[in-house]
Each structure stands twice: as structure tokens, then as C-alpha cells.
Amino acid sequence: xxxxxxxxxxxxxxxxxxxxxxxxxxxxxxxxxxxxxxxxxxxxxxxxxxxxxxxxxxxxxxxxxxxxxxxxxxxxxxxxxxxxxxxxxxxxxxxxxxxxxxxxxxxxxxxxxxxxxxxxxxxxxxxxxxxxxxxxxxxxxxxxxxxxxxxxxxxxxxxxxxxxxxxxxxxxxxxxxxxxxxxxxxxxxxxxxxxxxxxxxxxxxxxxxxxxxxxxxxxxxxxxxxxxxxxxxxxxxxxxxxxxxxxxxxxxxxxxxxxxxxxxxxxxxxxxxxxxxxxxxxxxxxxxxxxxxxxxxxxxxxxxxxxx
Numbered sequence: 610x611x612x613x614x615x616x617x618x619x620x621x622x623x624x625x626x627x628x629x630x631x632x633x634x635x636x637x638x639x640x641x642x643x644x645x646x647x648x649x650x651x652x653x654x655x656x657x658x659x660x661x662x663x664x665x666x667x668x669x670x671x672x673x674x675x676x677x678x679x680x681x682x683x684x685x686x687x688x689x690x691x692x693x694x695x696x697x698x699x700x701x702x703x704x705x706x707x708x709x710x711x712x713x714x715x716x717x718x719x720x721x722x723x724x725x726x727x728x729x730x731x732x733x734x735x736x737x738x739x740x741x742x743x744x745x746x747x748x749x750x751x752x753x754x755x756x757x758x759x760x761x762x763x764x765x766x767x768x769x770x771x772x773x774x775x776x777x778x779x780x781x782x783x784x785x786x787x788x789x790x791x792x793x794x795x796x797x798x799x800x801x802x803x804x805x806x807x808x809x810x811x812x813x814x815x816x817x818x819x820x821x822x823x824x825x826x827x828x829x830x831x832x833x834x835x836x837x838x839x840x841x842x843x844x845x846x847x848x849x850x851x852x853x854x855x856x857x858x859x860x861x862x863x864x865x866x867x868x869x870x871x872x873x874x875x876x877x878x879x880x881x882x883x884x885x886x887x888x889x890x891x892x893x894x895x896x897x898x899x900x901x902x903x904x905x906x907x908x909x910x911x912x913x914x915x916x917x
Contacts, residue, residue: 610765611639611708613744617751618676622647625755629668633661633679635708640678658688665703666695674702674755680714681707681723681764685730696760697733704754705730705762710740710801711852712886712895713767719885723764727800728857730762731830737761738830739783740859742773742804746827749781757783766802773804773825786833792822795914796844798837800826800859803850803879806896806903810850813907819914829859834866841872846917848877848910850901855880877913879906 619642622628630643631652644651654661658679665675677684684707685692696703707726714721730738737757741747747765754761761783773789781787789804790811799807804825811821822844826833840847847867849860860878867876879901886895896902 610741610744610747610770611768613747614678614706614751614763614765615639615643617748619643619646621752621755622650625674627673629673629675631661631665631668631675631677633658633683635679635683658683659691662688662691662695662703662705666691666699666701669701669703670699676704676706676751678706678708680721681709681726682721685723685726685762689729692736692760693733697735700735700759702755702757703760704751705760706751707762707764708767710764710766712892713802715886715892715895716889718889722886724852724854724881724885725857726762726764727829727851727853727859728861731857731862735759736830737783737828738764739828740764740801741827742787742799742801742825743770745772745774745777745779746781746787746825750783750827753781753783764801770802771805773808781827784828784831784833786836787825787827788822788836789825790821790823792820793843794820794917795846795848795910796822796824796840797848797850798824798826798859798863799850800829801852803852806906807850809903810907810910813903814910814914817911826859829862832862832866834870837863837866838870838872841874845874846877846910846913847874848879848906848913850906851880852896852901853880854883856883875913877909879909
């Protein structure tokens, strides 16, 4: 996803002279190409994330379109007040790009895990929250962000994420989910780096005779409530999958939409329980430990489908 991000920003900078890239002493081996080609539009503010957001706000007030890039916890939590006051309150079109979604930096420990960011960003008035499922969605999200009138948060992976789209020929629109697999009875609604695991869960359930639909809900705010209503007509069970706290993330957003729309469905949520990871470890290990690996999800959903 990082490569999809920087390639698209490079393309946008070639097309538009108002595109700037600001970072807080991260992105080595990734951002050098931009710095070398557009040195006057690249700023590294050092280990000072609050200053990064302030600089971005100043550039935006001067008519620039700014991308801020750093690791997720530092892009969201460390400079929350500046995001709230400098960007959201003033409705400035700055894109915050956080790398290392969920448990990507699993071996670095809880300080580098990104488990609260969707909830925090989703609560900010005027903030758009985009969590692409692969490099193609990342590239489309970066380009589409320039059409927004206010701030957005784009949550991406570090590297090597498998594709979830079979080709580049798919429609991407902020606020509209992508139906990756049609189905009936059950709809798996996933975001960010849980989209590919959702496809694996669907394969396991299909082998057991089920026909689950799979959605990449790349935009968590604004949520595609129209798609949820459409799914509710054929899928009485909705299952959300996210590598994020179960509090305030995709599952919460879907549950809110179901209640607000009085949809006749049951919602089952999969994600990180209300805890920090007790150990450092690989992403797959922590998913297993915290109970939302593809195997855990498939087993639980088989039980749910039997009970229907």
C-alpha cells in the first residue's frame, strides 16, 4: 500500500503544482523519490507531529493540497488536538496518511499498534475516514481525496498486502463500498487489511455450502448506508471484520446504521477486544491470540448460520 500511495502522490505532483508532501521524520526508502524530484514541495519537520499538522494547515490556507505521512499512532493520537482545531474546525483539505494499520507493527509492541485510530478520526466533525483494502484502493483513495473540500484520514498498510481486486477495472468512490463477492444469507463487511482475510473466510464458508457476500468497506465515514440496506434484503446476517478495537470502528459504524435504518438484520462484529495486545508478535500471531483470525471468524459464523 505504501508503494501505491507514493506512486499516486508522485503522479499528482506531476499533474498539479499545488501538491505538497509533509512528513515527521518517517518514510525513509519510500519518500526519497518525491523529495528528489520535488524538493520545494517536500517538508520533513522532524519528530514533531503536531508541528507537521500545523505546517500542513498553513500550506492549505495558502491554497496548497497537502498529504501528511507518518506512522498511524503518531499521525492520529499524538497530534489529535492539532487535527481537531487546525484541520477539522477550519475545514481544511489536508489528507492525513497513516502507515501501519492495525497490528502491522506487531513486533514493536502496543505503542506502535493502531487500534483506536478509526474511532478517534471518525468522531471528528467533517473528517472523512478511508481505509483501503489493497494497493489499488489506496491509489484510488489518494487521488479521490483531492476532490474533498475538507480533511480526510487514509489508513494504509506497510508493505506486501495481497490484492483484493482481480483487476484494475473496478469503480472506486469515497463513501461507496465495493462488492467483491455477491452472495446470500451472510454478508462479510470488511475494511482495511481485513478485506483479504474476509475473502478467505468466504472461501471456507463456501466450501461448507454457504454463499457469503464480501464487501470492501473502504470508507468508514461516510458509511455506505445504501449498500447496507441493499444487503439487508438478502443477507439477514452481517459480519464486520476490522483490525481495530471493537469500540468505535467499522463494527460500531455498521451497528449504528442498522439501528438508525431499522434494518432487519443481526450484526456480528470481529476485531480487537477492549484490551492492548499483551505481548509483541507477528500480525498473524496477534490475530490468533486476540480471537479474530480467519479460522476464528469462519468457525463462529458457521455456528451463527446454523442458529438462523
